[in-house]
Amino acid sequence: MSSTAVAVVLGGVLLLVWAARSLTPYHDPREPFLVPPKIPVFGHLIGVLANGTGYYSQMAERYTAKAKDKGGIFTLPVPNGKMYIVTSPSMIAACDRKAKVVSFSVFVVEFARRILAGSSHAVDLLNQDLKEEWEREGKEIGLRQETMRAMHKSLMGENLDVMMRSVMKSLLALLDEAIGEKEEVVEKPLFGFLQDFLTMAGTNFMFGEENNPFQDKEVMKGFWLVDRCYTSLGLNVRPDLIAKEANRGREKFFEAFRKFYANPKALEQASYIIKARYQANRKHGVSLEDIARFDLGVCTALLVNTVPAAGWALCRVYSDENILKELRSGIEAVVFPDGIASAKEKQGQVIKVNMWQVTDAFPLLESFMKEVLRVESNNASARFVLEDTMIEDRESRRSYLLKKGSFLGMPSATVHGSEAAWGSTAKEFDPRRFLDRSKKISPSAWRTFGGGNALCPGRHLALNELTSILAMMVLRYDIEPVERGSGGGWKMPAKGAHISTSILTPAKDIQVRIRSREEVTGLKWDLVWEVDETRKE
Structure with missing residues (x-):
């Protein structure tokens, strides 16, 4: 090798060493x-x-x-x-x-x-x-602090109960529309079905059904494209080139929400939290254009973890006959105090399902859902x-x-897998883990909804919504996978990766068959949230 070549090689090595050291902080x-x-x-x-x-x-x-x-x-x-x-x-x-x-x-x-x-x-x-x-x-008070204060106030106490009544109405209407009481078997991709169902249900109760921008399916499509392309959009470098489709979807979202805020009737029919956020933003001089853009954040918080959490909860319960039977029996005991056999005598009647009462009387339901969130949570606060x-x-x-x-x-x-925090069964799925409500869980050990001063203001809404979805599915439907594993059970898919989402979606969806339970076929349903103030903690 010539002396010139040696010099070039040595120079290159020295350059790499210098670059590595300069890029690596002390x-x-x-x-x-x-x-x-x-x-x-x-x-x-x-x-x-x-x-x-x-x-x-x-x-x-x-x-x-x-x-x-x-x-x-x-x-x-x-x-x-x-x-x-x-x-x-x-x-x-x-x-x-x-x-x-x-x-x-x-x-x-x-x-x-x-x-x-x-x-x-x-x-x-x-x-x-x-x-x-x-x-x-x-x-x-600044914009960021006032917005968070408005959100916490909107999602606690009586304001939360008002919101939950809208949630119940929206969930029931969309579930009946998606599946209803069809006698034939409905075949669907489980997580895809939940994505469509919960996107519409969630945004209906948040923005009002009549003027919900997500009534335009292109807005829904655009929103989920943004979620799938967080990494490329987050670079914030020519998204029109490196994330074309997601950027177009984002612009479609912004356009729809600009129209929403240009319509006074739309804001009037929206939820308390949307009105409170609007007032906080306008107080600080935020334009309607930016308020429309900020609502992409509202929808992200509302949907991106709720959909996969509901999916994994259904996978867990329907893949385990024992827990399915136990959850179903507990819910039926509240809804049908005379026994499930009495349902046959109520054909054509309206059966009221008070989810506040179900959760209060049957704490295993909420404990199961919390355990799903514990084992599936993958966020990094x-x-x-x-x-x-x-x-x-x-x-x-x-x-x-x-x-x-x-x-x-x-x-x-x-x-969540720490034995110091959760005991020797930390890495196991235990649906009874949260049954003892007197046993306080350390906030530093329970991080599904974040913690500290960044604790999610919508945590109660999310948990209530998820337990309601789970209860109605278990009560009304049987679900089985189209493709079973080698042992005849559910074949659980691998999870995809995401830069920010807490609950991950599967890399490949699960095709399932959904059919109405024979025991409750022919009944009409009324899903409500009625609080017994004498029992409320």
């Missing part, structure tokens, strides 16, 4: 221990892009023993930054205590910028006071470190430095 010994990537510099970034939030859980499982030795947190270096991954409930609690600087707010802003494509004015409003210091400093800060694990008494500008993730799959 690791302070006070930070959580470092897990180097298998592919230098870019390995962890590639892992996240390829596997979504599941990558954090994969890494946590791979390094669980080391993570425990180091206090339940470790560092993944990425180009020009680092990611801290938290694996223990006690360390999650430590992060939640530092919520002002280990912040979720940055992700709200970036979501609005990259996915909702908000204007610079609207994004700037959301970007104000990231450390949530407005009250301490005597300032007026995301935070951004706004300034250098020390966090302390009160159990281990270890302290760690978190560097400004770093990402912090708390993968729920890891915490």
Whole structure:
């Protein structure tokens, strides 16, 4: 080899070494221990892009023993930054205590910028006071804080009960339309059926049936295209080129919601939460255009986890004859106090199903649904470190430095599988796990709906909706897979990856046969939410 060639090769090697070092930030010994990537510099970034939030859980499982030795947190270096991954409930609690600087707010802003494509004015409003210091400093409440306050108020107490009455009406109407009491067998892709059914049911009770933009099937199609293309849209680099179809779908969504807000009657018929969000946005000078764009976020929160959660719940219950029988018997005991045999005497009559009463009298139903959410949850509660800060694990008494500008993730799959938090059966599916309502679950161990000051305001709505769907399906229908596994049971599909969704959809849908139960054929149904105030906690 000539001296020139040698010089070129050596120069190239030195350049690569320099690039690797310049792209890899300094690791302070006070930070959580470092897990180097298998592919230098870019390995962890590639892992996240390829596997979504599941990558954090994969890494946590791979390094669980080391993570425990180091206090339940470790560092993944990425180009020009680092990611801290938290694996223990006690360390999650430590992060939640530092919520002002280990912040979720940055992700709200970036979501609005990259996915909702908000204007610079609207994004700037959301970007104000990231450390949530407005009250301490005597300032007026900002847009981000006021919107969250409005959402929490809208989804609690009497406002939640009012919403649930609309949910019941919408679910029943759409279920009857999709399946009804057909005597013949209906064959459908399970998750696809639930996607169509729950999208319409959810947006009907949220925006009002008459003017619901999702009545246009192209809007529904556009919304789900956005969900499937989060990674490419989230890059926010020429989405018209790198995510053409999803970008067109997003624009179709925006156009439909612009028309919605241009119609005074539409807003008048919408739910309390939509009106409250509208008022908060208008108070802070947000345009109708941006309000329409922000509703893509509302629909994302409403639908993207509810659909797969309902699907996996149905898979779990119909693939297990024992739990199906137990859930069915418990629901029937409330709906038919004289026994299921009495249903034959009520042909043509309206049977009222009060889901508040069913859930109250038969707690196994809610416990089952919570356990589905526990074992299926795959989110990584995301935070951004706004300034250098020390966090302390009160159990281990270890302290760690978190560097400004770093990402912090708390993968729920890891915490939900923690024996320290859930006992020796942590990795098993136990439908009775949540039966003892007096036993409080640590917020740092139960992360399906996030936690800390980023706890999902719609968690009660989501759980109530899911238990209602499950109850009505179990009560009214039999479901079986078209294709069975080698042992004759359900053949469960592998899950797809997603960069942000908590409950993952299957990589391939499950084709199922749905038929009305003979015992309840011919009955009419009234699904309601009637609260017994003397029993309400």
